[in-house]
Amino acid sequence: MSAFDLADGYFHMFIHPEYQKYFGFQVQGVCYQMVALPFGWSGSPAWFMRLSRQIGAWLADPPAIPAEGGEVSSAPIRNRIFLDDFLLLFAPGGDGPGGVAYVKALLSYLGLKANEKKSSWELETRKLHLGLWVDTASGVFLIPDDRIVKIKSCAKAVLSEVSRSGRWVPARLVARLAGLTVCVSLAFSGAKFFARELYAALKGKGSWAAKVKLSNQAVRDVRLLAAFPRRWNGSCIWPPAVSRVVITDASDEGWGALIHAGSSVLQQQGRWAPGMRRKHIMVRELAAVHFALRAARPVLQQQVVECVIDNSAAYYGIKHWASGSIDLMRVLRKIFWLCDRQRITLPPRLVKS
Known part of the structure; x- marks a missing residue:
């Protein structure tokens, strides 16, 4: 991996002269007009990302760049972008130094500059990027x-x-x-x-x-x-290898689940209490996941358990561990703490019903 930060950020993007009058401010009686994107405008990040995404597209499909003594070219460079922060990813055994040289040539050709104090051009398997450690050798993101x-x-x-x-x-x-x-x-x-x-x-x-x-x-x-x-x-960083699969579904009357644990398949089911029958189907679908995990807890401990569900609200709730629904959050908390205590990793998979 290699990483760089564009110098001067938003000031790389100029405002058309006809629109500069809309970006004016006054200091001690003197009026000024911005000629480049201001840092305080809420629309600046979206407009700047247009530039960043274009740079990312060129890195993913590198055109030949005119340079002294000929042209500079490169194999496709995988990249991740957040505004002016770029993370470059090179395959093991690939031409990392050549890729870094190409990126520098591209920036020079486009009239852009990297902030050398914030950039880290050295090729490493562990980088501090956007405040987190990215460790491609271990395959994990870590908090410093x-x-x-x-x-x-x-x-x-x-x-x-x-x-x-x-x-x-x-x-x-x-x-x-x-x-x-x-x-x-x-x-x-x-x-x-x-x-x-x-x-x-x-x-x-x-x-x-x-x-x-x-x-x-x-x-x-x-x-x-x-x-x-x-x-x-x-x-x-990458999806972990699944060692168990839990398939759940819910109806007005009850819930059911199939748990695939190695060569064995377990079946769990139950009927809703009167209070749960009155809940929205989204809550019941998520509750089915909770009951299935709780019932099969002995075979799911310390495992990567793929949760197969057909309800999008339940899927996104587990994926992000958050929901705007108070009822869904109550069930999500039960699932989160069950997984935390049993050391269960729970990647969800959404299927069409």
Whole structure:
């Protein structure tokens, strides 16, 4: 892997002269007009990504670049982009140095410059990219120790405010903890799970200077973030090899599941309690997953269990460990903690019913 950061970011994209008047501001009685994308405009990221995606397309299908003494060419270069941050991926045994030389030639040809202080051109199997360790040798994303310390410290600051003010916490502090948590979601599968109640609290803010009231669930989640056990740090870059398969379905009357564990196939089923019959089918589909995992717990411990379901709400709920539905979140919490205690990795697969 290799990585680079474009220097000057948005200033690479100029604003058409006819539209510069709409990007004006006044300082000490003097009016100024922006001639390049301003960092404070909400539309800047989307417009800048047009440039970044085009660079990514050229790297994926490299054209020959005129250079001194001839042309520079390269084999296709896999890349991952976030605004002005580029991660370059080279196959083992491939021409990594040649690919890096091509990228530098392409930037020069396009009139762009890399920020050398933030770039890491050296070819390595472990890179710090966008605040996370990307380890292609082990196949995992990892959170650096200093970022875990920041999450813990911020969570403890929130808990301190909770104890002083009866769950009323400054909105900025809540947003900071939610942001720190979600930013590591590639390496922490439960990031959105723990940030969900924090974002729900922020919906009621009057301003960033105001305080918001955290729910009891949010306080419980913050306490867990303040502890942040080591087992939460790390997530697979590539889909892990499946060792068990659980197929579930739900109806108005009950639920059923097939558990494929090696050469054996287990069957589980049950009928709904009156209260569950009144729930939406999405909740029942997700509850079927919970009951199936709980019933087959002995054969699923410490396994990669592919969960096959035909309901999109249940699928996306498990995939992201979050949902906008309160009822779905109740069931998701049960599944999350069951998987956490039993060390079950649960990649979902959606099938058409």
